[in-house]
Amino acid sequence: MAITATGLRKSYGDHVVLDGLDLRVPRGTVFALLGPNGAGKTTTVQILSTLITADRGRAEVAGHDVARDPHGVRRAIGVTGQFSAVDNLLTGEENLLLMADLAHLDRREGRRRVARLLDRFDLVDAAKKPASTYSGGMRRRLDLAMTLVGEPRLIFLDEPTTGLDPRSRHAMWQIIRGLVADGVTIFLTTQYLEEADQLADRIAVLNGGRLVAEGTAAELKRLIPGGHVRLRFADAHMLDLAAEALDGSSRDDADLTLDVPGDGGVHQLRALLDRLDDAAVEVQDLSVHTPDLDDVFFALTTERTAPR
Amino acid sequence: MSTLAIRDTTTMLRRNLRHMQRFPLMSIGTLGMPVLMLLLFVHVFGGSLGATLAGGASYVDYLAPGILVMTVGAGAAWTAVNLCTDMGEGIVARFRTMAISRYSVLTGQALSSVLNTVVSLALVIGVALLAGFRPTAGLTGWLAAAGLLVLLALAFTWLGIAFGLAAKTPAGANSSSLPLQFLPFVSSAFVPTDSMSSGLAWVAENQPFTPIIDTLRGLLIGTPIGDSGYWAVGWCLVITAVGHAWSRALFNRDPSR
Numbered sequence: 045m046a047i048t049a050t051g052l053r054k055s056y057g058d059h060v061v062l063d064g065l066d067l068r069v070p071r072g073t074v075f076a077l078l079g080p081n082g083a084g085k086t087t088t089v090q091i092l093s094t095l096i097t098a099d100r101g102r103a104e105v106a107g108h109d110v111a112r113d114p115h116g117v118r119r120a121i122g123v124t125g126q127f128s129a130v131d132n133l134l135t136g137e138e139n140l141l142l143m144a145d146l147a148h149l150d151r152r153e154g155r156r157r158v159a160r161l162l163d164r165f166d167l168v169d170a171a172k173k174p175a176s177t178y179s180g181g182m183r184r185r186l187d188l189a190m191t192l193v194g195e196p197r198l199i200f201l202d203e204p205t206t207g208l209d210p211r212s213r214h215a216m217w218q219i220i221r222g223l224v225a226d227g228v229t230i231f232l233t234t235q236y237l238e239e240a241d242q243l244a245d246r247i248a249v250l251n252g253g254r255l256v257a258e259g260t261a262a263e264l265k266r267l268i269p270g271g272h273v274r275l276r277f278a279d280a281h282m283l284d285l286a287a288e289a290l291d292g293s294s295r296d297d298a299d300l301t302l303d304v305p306g307d308g309g310v311h312q313l314r315a316l317l318d319r320l321d322d323a324a325v326e327v328q329d330l331s332v333h334t335p336d337l338d339d340v341f342f343a344l345t346t347e348r349t350a351p352r
Numbered sequence: 353m354s355t356l357a358i359r360d361t362t363t364m365l366r367r368n369l370r371h372m373q374r375f376p377l378m379s380i381g382t383l384g385m386p387v388l389m390l391l392l393f394v395h396v397f398g399g400s401l402g403a404t405l406a407g408g409a410s411y412v413d414y415l416a417p418g419i420l421v422m423t424v425g426a427g428a429a430w431t432a433v434n435l436c437t438d439m440g441e442g443i444v445a446r447f448r449t450m451a452i453s454r455y456s457v458l459t460g461q462a463l464s465s466v467l468n469t470v471v472s473l474a475l476v477i478g479v480a481l482l483a484g485f486r487p488t489a490g491l492t493g494w495l496a497a498a499g500l501l502v503l504l505a506l507a508f509t510w511l512g513i514a515f516g517l518a519a520k521t522p523a524g525a526n527s528s529s530l531p532l533q534f535l536p537f538v539s540s541a542f543v544p545t546d547s548m549s550s551g552l553a554w555v556a557e558n559q560p561f562t563p564i565i566d567t568l569r570g571l572l573i574g575t576p577i578g579d580s581g582y583w584a585v586g587w588c589l590v591i592t593a594v595g596h597a598w599s600r601a602l603f604n605r606d607p608s609r
Contacts, residue, residue: 095607121449123446129441130442130443146447
């Protein structure tokens with residue numbers, strides 16, 4: 045296991061941020077911690093990366109206890125936070141060389157890695173410019189490049205694409221996939237479901253300081269009511285006829301709609317339309333609903349039990 | 353200190369020096385106040401204040417050591433603001449999650465601040481010489497004075513670092529270091545303490561600035577030092593120890609965001 049945590053608790057004053065969090069992240073996998081703002085994602089990263097201490101609970105990161113051996117943890121990890129941790133007064137290259145010095149690399153090896161990272165992160169042209177002049181996407185790339193100077197085997201990425209435009213976001217995803225290919229373990233936090241879906245092997249949904257679900261994207265999608273085809277009718281009479289013809293459907297008299305469970309595939313649709321034809325029912329509107337992580341997310345992170 | 357600690361501290365020092373080199377105005381800005389005080393007191397108040405000095409000593413000679421101590425105080429305020437600003441940057445959070453010597457961020461800041469203050473002192477001495485300051489000290493006197501100023505710079509720097517860590521905003525850091533810039537007025541810096549009302553004179557005589565300034569004055573222009581030298585060094589060591597311990601304790605708190 046790259047990370048194991050049991051019963052992590054953290055509160056600031058009366059405000060409970062983490063309320064007994066358990067995590068297990070196997071080596072070489074991408075683990076996404078998904079949750080809305082204020083769910084405790086950043087606090088979790090701060091505790092696991094030894095920036096702050098938990099009030100209660102235990103955590104072992106890369107084989108070292110975060111409370112007893114923070115230095116051992118720090119030797120194994122790299123952290124790229126939500127807010128760019130770059131030195132704005134230094135140039136991109138100086139930032140990377142600073143990291144090489146702090147990683148205690150010898151000068152030649154440091155320069156070699158810095159040159160390679162500048163190239164890999166498309167920062168060669170901007171290398172001699174102060175980081176304060178960088179765009180959001182460039183800063184985030186520099187930030188991650190700085191994390192990689194020490195070649196950590198476990199990387200925390202706290203909302204790596206928050207605030208980035210779509211192009212920069214996709215560039216960042218490509219970079220993260222590259223790291224995964226190198227066998228690096230990644231602990232990712234995000235509020236974007238698509239990001240978790242795209243990158244993560246396992247996803248944990250955090251809400252109000254607790255995990256409310258954990259599994260692969262497919263497993264999570266199975267957690268909530270499945271897909272359905274929604275039919276809308278012009279009047280109540282048509283709705284009655286249709287409800288009679290289609291067993292197992294659920295009707296909504298106010299909206300004049302009928303939900304028929306199913307995957308909404310071509311076969312189901314053809315059979316469905318045939319049956320409606322046979323019953324001489326006029327359908328005004330038809331839409332196919334397949335569950336996605338959004339549904340899971342809203343179902344799990346809101347108080348309501350029936351989100352639709 | 354282990355080799356790694358020295359290496360990390362050097363790295364941090366180099367980072368701070370690069371900041372200063374890139375934005376020299378930020379560090380030179382601290383010179384404004386002491387130089388202004390020097391010129392104001394010599395040219396505006398100097399005529400009447402100088403008349404009160406025993407033996408017809410020149411007022412600029414009397415004043416210059418106090419101005420040097422004020423320069424060190426201004427350096428501490430700069431340190432506090434600088435460090436507080438730095439702590440707000442994400443890069444310090446990054447340093448905290450790296451396998452480096454934990455306090456190298458602070459020690460690097462302390463060293464660069466002392467260097468900055470030394471450069472400021474050299475410039476202020478230059479201005480004072482232009483304004484008519486004529487020290488009588490020989491080489492030993494200058495060396496001892498320099499040693500005391502560096503010791504004082506170290507003490508005030510650690511205090512400034514603690515202020516910078518304790519403050520939530522750079523503006524707060526600046527105001528908490530105001531006493532360091534205000535206390536010289538209630539010391540022997542501008543006028544001899546025996547010219548003050550008795551209550552104030554007691555404060556002036558028993559606060560750290562007075563023995564430090566008296567010692568410096570003695571070393572540079574040959575006035576009697578008495579036991580001020582021991583008090584001066586003692587105060588510097590105590591302030592260094594307190595500032596250092598306080599800074600470490602503050603740095604070890606959970607950084608709140």
